Amino acid sequence: MIRAWAAKEQGGALERYDYDPGPLPADEVEIAVETCGLCHSDVSLIDNEWFVSQYPLVPGHEVIGRVSEVGAHVTHLKIGDRVGVGWYAHSCLTCHTCMSGDHNMCSDAKGVAAAHQGRFGGFADKVRSQAAWAVKLPEGVDAAKAGPLFCGGITVFNPIVQNNIKPTDKVGVIGIGGLGHMAVKFLRAWGCEVTAFTSTEAKAEEARAMGAHRIVNSRDEAALKAERGRYDMVLSTVNVPLKWSRYIAALAPRGKLHMVGAVMDPMPVAAGMLMDNQRSVTGSSVGAPATIATMLDFCARHDITPQTEHLPMSKINEAIARLKKGDVRYRFVLEADFD
Incomplete structure (x- = not known):
């Protein structure tokens, strides 16, 4: 029994x-x-x-x-x-x-x-x-x-492996929570430049302590626009809809917006944003x-x-x-x- x-x-x-x-x-x-x-x-x-x-x-x-x-x-x-x-x-x-x-x-x-x-x-x-x-x-x-x-751990580690992330890559992590805090630790140890996207100041300080090199306020439109063309991968760990176009625009050529948070709402993605610089939206679980x-x-x-x-x-x-x-x-x- x-x-x-x-x-x-x-x-x-x-x-x-x-x-x-x-x-x-x-x-x-x-x-x-x-x-x-x-x-x-x-x-x-x-x-x-x-x-x-x-x-x-x-x-x-x-x-x-x-x-x-x-x-x-x-x-x-x-x-x-x-x-x-x-x-x-x-x-x-x-x-x-x-x-x-x-x-x-x-x-x-x-x-x-x-x-x-x-x-x-x-x-x-x-x-x-x-x-x-x-x-x-x-x-x-x-x-x-x-x-x-x-x-949580394998959910954010698997994209590093599947997307062939290199130690020289620049990676952003959306959401510093149960998934995101582990992603920051993994990516810092992997050798990447790590940026944490968060709107919570207390979590910003904690993300720095965990290894994030940079913090971007996810509610600051000007700050998001300033990230344009920077990232080899942006890893989204949140389960709520965001302005995904901002994060797609933040991708470098051949960059990927990779989803591991189970957002239930459909994602509005303009094909032109993907065609330009061969960006893509991908996802995985565990x-x-x-x-x-x-x-x-x-x-x-x-x-x-x-x-x-x-x-x-x-x-x-x-x-x-x-x-x-x-x-x-x-x-x-x-x-x-x-x-």
């Missing part, structure tokens, strides 16, 4: 919920949860913002824990290994996309907290994942803080297991950790209420306290 916290209706408070997961599939591992980060995507699932949620729903997709059981076909993990699991818990592993190393784009990919796909997430004492998606933590990564790396492992090694080498606040998992509803108000710097990590 797995003990968990579940939403039993759309937008409902999380309640204690126990369920029987059945026999462990041969290609999966069961993980004794130590911590699980709280992401805004958990709130989106609870509130059914993406129109896919089914209830009861156990959220949580930034899991750190130790392998407590291994399936019959699992050979690379053993009981006691400390691993992390992020947004996905399954892909087919055999299609052309998976075999090309893009497991996160597999048409059969299943989320770790996707009740509509028959899976329950990490706000629990145990969680299950296909072994390929359970990535071992290397030495030098702080396990207590590592949970948010498995969603990353493949191999890219997650690379990110963890990069974090260990450069001593990169998310900025976290820790609460017992039994205070999950308090954490969600504070997240909705933006009252966290910058990610909550919930510590399993079922015993």
